[in-house]
Every structure is written in structure tokens, then in C-alpha cells.
Amino acid sequence: MSLELIVRIERLRLRAPFRISRGVKTHAEVVVAELRADGQVGFGECVPYSRYGETPASVQDQLVLAGARLATGESARAVVDALPAGAARNALDCALWDLEARLGLGGVAERLGRAPAAMATAVTISLDTIDAMAAAAAAASDAPVLKVKLDAHDPAERLLAVAGAAPGARLIVDPNEGWTLPVLNAMADTIARLPVIMVEQPLPADDDAGLLGLAYPAPICADEAVHTAADVLQVADRYQVINVKLDKAGGLTAALAMADRARDLGLGVLAGCMVSSSLSIAPAMWIGAQADAVDLDGPWWLVKDRTGGCRVERGVLYPPQAGFWGVSGARP
Known part of the structure; x- marks a missing residue:
């Protein structure tokens, strides 16, 4: 089977600025990525993240090199496995x-034995002024989760205003590595008074030893500190x-x-994502289907998502239209 890989960079406008502690x-x-064979096309999307040394150009270059390997007849799975996590x-x-x-080799639902249904997802409140x-x-x-x-x-003032x-x-609560241990400890009383289900990556990934043995009023979630199963x-x-996150x-x-x-x-497992289109979220819903909490609101931030994609209404993420990703047959 002859495989062709076509790669392109897209910039998708957001409905509002998305601010975190890093920018x-x-x-x-x-x-x-468009992977073509026997008249069919498979689509995948990723979000390069500068936190991990990635840029759209560097990721595009990686995929172009992968496409060159595919063109020599190397198996797609071998080429995928040879790429670093990211x-x-x-x-x-x-x-x-x-x-x-x-190609009729099995839809994702058939292969994994389940199909994601609608699920509650966190809706992100971007870092801004207290009033905003x-x-x-x-x-x-x-939305049931923010x-x-x-x-x-x-x-504390920002969190109390949101609550x-x-x-x-x-x-x-997601500081994106923006706190120190004293700040984390100072926030404990406020967090204990509120319906906080987890605090995500409060300390820098390379300076989190203070979490060892820490008794805290909410579970601490690893994000930047963990990328792969290993x-x-x-x-x-x-x-x-x-x-x-699939991108990690x-x-x-x-x-x-x-x-x-x-x-x-x-x-516990949190199904996470980057700010992205439904082409990123459709496969991530298979993680969401087995997660304790879901944070897959990427397309909610876009001015215009992909036709037939997922939708988020009142904090509920609905699967894309039939044929959008991972199933046999033509796209709608």
C-alpha cells in the first residue's frame, strides 16, 4: 500500500484572548496531517507547544521527514513509533x-470496544482581571465544571470571584507551574472552602519535591510533570x-x-487538551470516556470550528457528526 503524507499549518482565530501564567x-x-492511501484520507491534528520546545515549523519538519520515510515503503506504524512523544x-x-x-480495517469504536457519548467537560476561565x-x-x-x-x-481573590x-x-484550579510551595500552602484554606476537585500542576515540573507527602484539601494533578506512560x-x-493529553x-x-x-x-485520570479544533478533540474523547474528569473544551474557544465537529453546550461536550473521524465511510 502506497502512503502519502500531506502536512499544513493552520492558524485558528480565538473568540477571546486565552491567558495562562506563561502568556x-x-x-x-x-x-x-493528511495520510492518503487507496483513495482514502485519514486526518490528524496537533498543537505544537513552546513549553516543550516545539514550534509549528519544527513539527511540520518532523512530519515532512516522516512522510519521506513513508514514501520509501516503510510501514506507517513503524514511522509513527520512531517519532518522539509529542x-x-x-x-x-x-x-x-x-x-x-x-480503509475498512476497523473503526476506532470497534477496535476499542466503546464509542464516546456526550460528557461533561470543564470550561476554561482564562487568567484576567478579577472583574473579567x-x-x-x-x-x-x-457549566458543571470550570x-x-x-x-x-x-x-485567592480571583478564585473566590469565579466561585x-x-x-x-x-x-x-490550574496555575500552569506558576506557584511556589508557599503560595500553594497559603491557598489551602481558600481551596478547602470551595468545590475544588483538583489543583493542576501548581509548581514547576522540575521543582515539585515539596509535593511529596503533602496533605492538601484537593488532589494534585500532574500535567507538565508527566508526558507518557513511562x-x-x-x-x-x-x-x-x-x-x-494526546499532544504530550x-x-x-x-x-x-x-x-x-x-x-x-x-x-485518577484527567482527559486534557490544548486549544484546538474538533479534529484534536474527536480522538481525545476516547480518553475522556474513561477519565475521572474531562477538560476538552478546545473548540469552544474558536471563532469557527471544523464542519461537523464536536460542540460544547452548557459545559457538555457532544461527539462530532457521524463520519467526522475514526469511522468507515465518507465524511459528511
């Missing part, structure tokens, strides 16, 4: 899952939950293994 973005920059491998792995379904965060929380107050981006500047504006929502054991003594793990195949490893070690 702000107004567009989602994604790389799309965005490029994610795009190619997901494109391969999709292509194999299009409260207003954003009020606008999303019908993910609150914070840094070390007035975190007050959306009193019915459970909260995920990393999970290394952080199991400091974290209670693992954020499984390097595709659906690796993300499934990562989630299984977390479960084996008695850790």
Missing part, C-alpha cells in the same frame, strides 16, 4: 487511526491525578497506554 494567545496554531507523533498517529478506519474573570464565570455558570487559570498574583459568579460549578511511575509519589503522549495509541498506566497505579 497569552489570540490564535490556535495547529498542524494538520505533537508530531500525535498528528500522524491519529491520522493513521482515521485512515485505517476509512468573574464576568466570564457568570457567562459560563451553567477550569480556573491562575498565577501567583491575587490567586461567587458560578456558585453551582465545581472547580479545577513517566507516570516517576510522579506517582507526588500527584494523585494524571492529565493525559504522542497520539491516541500512547495516550491510551498512559491512562492505563495511571489506573494501574491507582491514580
Whole structure:
């Protein structure tokens, strides 16, 4: 079977600036892989992340080299497995899952034995002024879970403002490595008074020893500190939950293994994503279907998502239209 890989970079405009402790973005920059064979096309999307030394250009270059290997007749699975964990491998792995379904080799639901249904997802409240965060929380107050981006500047005031504006929502607190241990400890009383279901990566991944043996009022979730299944054991003594993202793990195949490893070690699973289109979220829903909590609101941030993609309404993520990704037959 002859395989052709086509790669392109896309910039998808956001409905509002997306701010975290490390910076702000107004567009989602994604790389799309189209894997072609026998008249069928499999699609995959990834989000390069500068935190891990990735850029859209560097990821595109990785995929172009992978395409050259495919053109020599090397098997697609071997080429995927040769890529390092990260965005490029994610795009190619997901494109391969999709292509194999299009070629009649088994849809993702048949191969995994389940099909994701609608699921509650966290809706992100971007880091902003206290008043702006409260207003954003009020606008999303019908969502069952809000993910609150914070840094070390007035975190309690911002968190309390969000909680007050959306009193019915459970909260995920996400400083994106922006706190120190003293800040984390100072926030304990506030977090204990609120319906916080987890605190995600409060300390820098390379400076998290203070979490060892820490008794905290909410579970601590590892994000930047853990990328693949091989990393999970290394952080199991400091974290209670693992954020499984396809862009970190390097595709659906690796993300499934990562989630299984977390479960084996008695850790919770958060299904996470980058700001992305439904082409990233459709495969991630298979992680969400087995997760303790879901944070897959990437397309909610876009001015325009892909036709037939997922939708988020009142904090519920609905699967894409039939034929969008990972199933036999033509796309709608």
C-alpha cells in the first residue's frame, strides 16, 4: 500500500484572548496531517507547544521527514513509533487511526470496544482581571465544571470571584507551574472552602519535591510533570491525578497506554487538551470516556470550528457528526 503524507499549518482565530501564567494567545496554531492511501484520507491534528520546545515549523519538519520515510515503503506504524512523544507523533498517529478506519480495517469504536457519548467537560476561565474573570464565570455558570487559570498574583481573590459568579460549578484550579510551595500552602484554606476537585500542576515540573507527602484539601494533578506512560511511575509519589493529553503522549495509541498506566497505579485520570479544533478533540474523547474528569473544551474557544465537529453546550461536550473521524465511510 502506497502512503502519502500531506502536512499544513493552520492558524485558528480565538473568540477571546486565552491567558495562562506563561502568556497569552489570540490564535490556535495547529498542524494538520493528511495520510492518503487507496483513495482514502485519514486526518490528524496537533498543537505544537513552546513549553516543550516545539514550534509549528519544527513539527511540520518532523512530519515532512516522516512522510519521506513513508514514501520509501516503510510501514506507517513503524514511522509513527520512531517519532518522539509529542505533537508530531500525535498528528500522524491519529491520522493513521482515521485512515485505517476509512480503509475498512476497523473503526476506532470497534477496535476499542466503546464509542464516546456526550460528557461533561470543564470550561476554561482564562487568567484576567478579577472583574473579567468573574464576568466570564457568570457567562459560563451553567457549566458543571470550570477550569480556573491562575498565577501567583491575587490567586485567592480571583478564585473566590469565579466561585461567587458560578456558585453551582465545581472547580479545577490550574496555575500552569506558576506557584511556589508557599503560595500553594497559603491557598489551602481558600481551596478547602470551595468545590475544588483538583489543583493542576501548581509548581514547576522540575521543582515539585515539596509535593511529596503533602496533605492538601484537593488532589494534585500532574500535567507538565508527566508526558507518557513511562513517566507516570516517576510522579506517582507526588500527584494523585494524571492529565493525559494526546499532544504530550504522542497520539491516541500512547495516550491510551498512559491512562492505563495511571489506573494501574491507582491514580485518577484527567482527559486534557490544548486549544484546538474538533479534529484534536474527536480522538481525545476516547480518553475522556474513561477519565475521572474531562477538560476538552478546545473548540469552544474558536471563532469557527471544523464542519461537523464536536460542540460544547452548557459545559457538555457532544461527539462530532457521524463520519467526522475514526469511522468507515465518507465524511459528511
